[in-house]
Structure formats: structure tokens, C-alpha cells
Amino acid sequence: MQVIKYPERKDWQTLLQRPYADNTAVLQSVQGILAEVKEGGDPAVRQLTEKFTGVSPDHFAVSEDEINAAASRLSEDLKAAIGQAMQNIESFHQQQAGGISVSETMPGIACWRKSVGIEKVGLYIPGGTAPLFSTVLMLAIPAKLAGCREVVLCSPCDKEGNLHPAILYAAQVTGITKVFKIGGAQAIAAMAFGTETVPAVYKIFGPGNQYVTAAKQLVQMQGIAIDMPAGPSEVCVMADQTACAAFVAADLLSQAEHGVDSQVLLVTTDETVIEAVQKELAKQLAMLSRKDMAEKALANSKAIVVKSKAEAIAMVNEYAAEHLIISCADADEIAEEITNAGSVFIGNYSPESVGDYASGTNHTLPTNGFARAYSGVSVDSFVKKITYQKLSAKGLQNIASTVIHMAEAEGLDAHANAVKVRLAPPTPKEGEAGAQRPA
Structure with a gap:
């Protein structure tokens, strides 16, 4: 990690800027993919899938037998873990479903608002180096609670033309029946415009690589809603002298292993914290299966020492992290002063990975500073709110x-x-x- 000590306030904006990636070529490529799928339907999707992955599945739609068979390929421990996570996520999101409250603004004038589930939604689930079956839970559960009538799931298949069994199992237990073996920008195009096989949807959710992200941004310009702008995953840890260096290093690495473009930031008021964390990073990094990926992400990340707690709070608010971990003695009080973050993890025993999987909160969160204005996915993301009046x-x-x-x-x-x-x-x-x- 790059270590920066006591930067001037005027330099913060430059210091906290995410690495710029010129995606002009990506956008041009994706525009072509969208046009091909819109015009050519299933044959275009098949051709593009084979072109980019070398795989051409016999059929895109996952059969009921394939979904049922997935359960037998998972350990009982994993199925129990998915069940526990599902219960917690449902419990947390259930509280977001509010009732209808009628307001009489003047005698004889009644006004109210009603939440109505978006009829057709599409979920994109990455399935490459890390098959994110947890994201199925994070998206399908609030969609079900919101009352969405049709939920379509797309995920890239492996070289044998199969989806990861945990993705299929998560789809099954959350009630999704329309699952397709399609990945990349062509999957976003298929859900946006519809093909002979894939139904068109009104809103698309889910993370993905730069091609998937570009596709979501471009279809939004054509009238298809998306969950939020997305970029590389990121974590910011705010730590003081009471933080456990091993914990902080583990949190930084849990984010760095997502990909080489993942963002990792450590903000502290104590120089000795950085020294201790650097030692732990080296020790823990050596044990990771995704060591090379995490190492490259750390090389582009920063550890910053500031003069006071007030400066640290101001800096993390300016950064507006997707995930913010507060490893400080007065973490609860600091959390009350946070105004920009996707999700906040309070205290030494609240690792970001718990929120990623099973505490109950949603892990689909705004990145790239969009936490200044965007919320993470919730039940609200899957509804539109219609106002009524009766005089x-x-x-x-x-x-x-x-x-x-x-x-x-x-x-x-x-x-x-x-x-x-x-x-x-x-x-x-x-x-x-x-x-x-x-x-």
C-alpha cells in the first residue's frame, strides 16, 4: 500500500480519486453487442457467447431437472449456511415493506402512496472467478418481498455449459424459475430487449465486469432502469490505536481479493497502526488462494495518516466508500457522523464479509463515490411508488x-x-x- 502522511485538505480530492480507466473502447464494443442482440435475438446471443467464451450451450434456459439436481451437489453445511443467510436477509428486508398511510391534507381531500412491485426484473449474477451465489439471495429476496411478478436470472456458464450448483440452489430456494446460461454484455442486452428465449424486463440488477457495467449504463439510456451505477468493489477502514492490526489487514484483503481493480483505503490517526497492518498484510497475503489478485489491488491502494479524529471522519465522508469499517474506540459515536457510505460496519467484530453474506443487510451497494447520492439495494429498489388522491x-x-x-x-x-x-x-x-x- 502507498503510505501518505498528513496530507493537506486541498489535496484530498486528488488523493481520494479512484483510478481513472478510459472505457471508450469498451463502450464502443458494448454498443455493438447491444445492437446485435436487439436485432438478432437468440442466434446473436449464441454467436457472441461462443466468440467471447468459446462455449455454446445446447440451450440457454436451465431446466427444472438441472435446478433440482444442484442441491445434491452441495454439502449439507453449505446448504445450511445458505438457509441461515436467507433467513437473516429476509428478516432485515421484511421490515422495509411499509404499509399505506392516508393523509387528509384538507377536509375532503385524501392522499396516499402505495408501493407496487416492478412487474418484470432481471438479475445478473457473475459466475467467473467467483460465482456469487450470495448475490442471488441479496437480489431475489427483496424482489420477492416487493411482489415482483417475473424474475429473470442470467449468469455465465462454465466450459461444460453448466451453472455453478450453488447459484442454481440459491435460485431454487428463493423461488426463481427463469434461469439462463448467458453472461456478459449479451446477457444484459437479452434482458433489456428480450429474445426468443429470454423475456424482456423493466429493471436490471446485479454486479459485473466493465462490459456488464457499460451494458447496464447504455440500456438505461434506452429506457431500461438499472439498480445503480457500479464500479470496482471497495472498502475503507478507519482505525485508531485500539484497532487489531490482524483484523484490519484481514478486512483489507477480503476486499482486495475481489479483483485487481478493487479499491482499498486505510485512514488512521496513528502511524503505528499502518506499520502493524503492513506486517499483517504480508503474513496473511501469503496464505491466500487469490494472492496475485489481492497483491495487485493492494499496490494501487493507500494508507493515510491524518492529524485528528475529526479529519479522519471528514476524509471517509469525502471518499464515500462502498463499505466503511470503523475500528475505533468510540466507533458508535463516529458512525453517527457518517453521511456518505454504502454500508457501515461498526467496531472490531463487524467484518465486511458478514455483511457480504449473512448479517441481513444487502451487499449490492454504490461504488466509485456514488454513495454520496445513492443507497444500496433494498425492497424499495424493486417497487415503484404510486400516489393517489380522492376528493x-x-x-x-x-x-x-x-x-x-x-x-x-x-x-x-x-x-x-x-x-x-x-x-x-x-x-x-x-x-x-x-x-x-x-x-
């Missing part, structure tokens, strides 16, 4: 002059007239003695 005749009379004055001031006479015509008694039809005004 009685008396309610309309109570608000009529307000609406008429405002509409006329904006020069929108038809808006004003839509109220006026309801205030005047209706004209009796021929042969009728008159008409009663509504009560």
Missing part, C-alpha cells in the same frame, strides 16, 4: 380557488377550467327536471 365534492370546493388562481397565473386556462366545470351545477338533459349535484 369529495366538498373537498374540491375547499381547494378550488387555490388551484384556479395558480393555474391562471401560469396561463393554463384548461387546468383552471377542469376545476370550474365541477363547481357549476350540471346542465339538465332534455326531458329531465334537473340534476342533483354530487354529495
Whole structure:
């Protein structure tokens, strides 16, 4: 890690900037892929899959037999772990489903808002160097709680044309039946536009590499909603002299092993913390199966010493990390001062990996500084909120002059007239003695 000591505030923005990657070529390539799939459907998806992976599965749709067989290929311990994680995630997300509250803004005027599940959603689950079956739980559970009617899952297959059994098992226990062996930008295109096999959806969720991310951004410009902008995964650890160096190093490495472009940041007020953490990093790194990947990520990461706790808090807020771990004596108090973070882990015994898998919170979070304005995935991500209003005749009379004055001031006479015509008694039809005004 690069060590920076006591930087000036004016240098923070440059210091905390994520590495810039020119993805012009990626965007151009992905634009071509989207166009091919939109025009060519399944044959285009098959051709692109074979071109990029060398694999051409006999069929994209995963059969019910394949899904059922997946359970037998997993250990009972793993299935129990998935079950526990599922229970915790469902318990946490269930609390996010609020009821309907009607507000009477004036006598006779009732207003309320109702959450309605997005009818068709697509989930992208990476399946390359790390098959993220945990992401199936993180996305499928809130989708189910939100009431989404159709959930489509796409994930890249292996060289034999199969999906990882844990991905299929997670899909099964969360109730997903439409699973497809498609990965990369072509999977995003298939879910965005629909093919002969893959249904089109209204919103796409899930992490992925730079091609998947570019595809999500581009289909958003064509009217398909996405969960959030995404980039390389990242963690920031704020530590003081009470932090355990072994814990901090483990947390940094758990993020660094995601990929060579993962972001790792350590912020501390004590220089000795960095020295101790550096020693632990070297010791633990040697034992990792993904050592080379983590090592490259650490080479581009930083450890920063600042002058005070206030500066440390200001710095982590400016960074706006996807994951923020607070390993400090007064971690609870510091957490209350955090305004920009995707998910916060408080104290020495709250590793980021717990949130990644099973504590209950969602691990699909904003990266690349987007935590300044975006939230992580929740039940809210899978619903749209429709507002309603119902006025009685008396309610309309109570608000009529307000609406008429405002509409006329904006020069929108038809808006004003839509109220006026309801205030005047209706004209009796021929042969009728008159008409009663509504009560």
C-alpha cells in the first residue's frame, strides 16, 4: 500500500480519486453487442457467447431437472449456511415493506402512496472467478418481498455449459424459475430487449465486469432502469490505536481479493497502526488462494495518516466508500457522523464479509463515490411508488380557488377550467327536471 502522511485538505480530492480507466473502447464494443442482440435475438446471443467464451450451450434456459439436481451437489453445511443467510436477509428486508398511510391534507381531500412491485426484473449474477451465489439471495429476496411478478436470472456458464450448483440452489430456494446460461454484455442486452428465449424486463440488477457495467449504463439510456451505477468493489477502514492490526489487514484483503481493480483505503490517526497492518498484510497475503489478485489491488491502494479524529471522519465522508469499517474506540459515536457510505460496519467484530453474506443487510451497494447520492439495494429498489388522491365534492370546493388562481397565473386556462366545470351545477338533459349535484 502507498503510505501518505498528513496530507493537506486541498489535496484530498486528488488523493481520494479512484483510478481513472478510459472505457471508450469498451463502450464502443458494448454498443455493438447491444445492437446485435436487439436485432438478432437468440442466434446473436449464441454467436457472441461462443466468440467471447468459446462455449455454446445446447440451450440457454436451465431446466427444472438441472435446478433440482444442484442441491445434491452441495454439502449439507453449505446448504445450511445458505438457509441461515436467507433467513437473516429476509428478516432485515421484511421490515422495509411499509404499509399505506392516508393523509387528509384538507377536509375532503385524501392522499396516499402505495408501493407496487416492478412487474418484470432481471438479475445478473457473475459466475467467473467467483460465482456469487450470495448475490442471488441479496437480489431475489427483496424482489420477492416487493411482489415482483417475473424474475429473470442470467449468469455465465462454465466450459461444460453448466451453472455453478450453488447459484442454481440459491435460485431454487428463493423461488426463481427463469434461469439462463448467458453472461456478459449479451446477457444484459437479452434482458433489456428480450429474445426468443429470454423475456424482456423493466429493471436490471446485479454486479459485473466493465462490459456488464457499460451494458447496464447504455440500456438505461434506452429506457431500461438499472439498480445503480457500479464500479470496482471497495472498502475503507478507519482505525485508531485500539484497532487489531490482524483484523484490519484481514478486512483489507477480503476486499482486495475481489479483483485487481478493487479499491482499498486505510485512514488512521496513528502511524503505528499502518506499520502493524503492513506486517499483517504480508503474513496473511501469503496464505491466500487469490494472492496475485489481492497483491495487485493492494499496490494501487493507500494508507493515510491524518492529524485528528475529526479529519479522519471528514476524509471517509469525502471518499464515500462502498463499505466503511470503523475500528475505533468510540466507533458508535463516529458512525453517527457518517453521511456518505454504502454500508457501515461498526467496531472490531463487524467484518465486511458478514455483511457480504449473512448479517441481513444487502451487499449490492454504490461504488466509485456514488454513495454520496445513492443507497444500496433494498425492497424499495424493486417497487415503484404510486400516489393517489380522492376528493369529495366538498373537498374540491375547499381547494378550488387555490388551484384556479395558480393555474391562471401560469396561463393554463384548461387546468383552471377542469376545476370550474365541477363547481357549476350540471346542465339538465332534455326531458329531465334537473340534476342533483354530487354529495
